Amino acid sequence: MTQTCPECEGPVQLAEPVRLSEISQCPDCSSELEVTGLAPVTLALAPEIEEDWGE
Numbered sequence: 001m002t003q004t005c006p007e008c009e010g011p012v013q014l015a016e017p018v019r020l021s022e023i024s025q026c027p028d029c030s031s032e033l034e035v036t037g038l039a040p041v042t043l044a045l046a047p048e049i050e051e052d053w054g055e
């Protein structure tokens, strides 16, 4: 199925079955998108994962 990127509004292909918390990457803006809902399917920008090595 195809969803709309919340960042650039471009089409993002999702493999079915879509699963919650699945991460997809937008082919247009390279944003990482997380599936945040299934009915209907919603996408949100995935939080940037930063390595935290402590100090």
Ligand SMILES: [Zn+2]
Pocket (backbone or CB within 6 Å): 005, 006, 007, 008, 009, 010, 026, 027, 028, 029, 030, 031
């Ligand atoms: Zn995008």
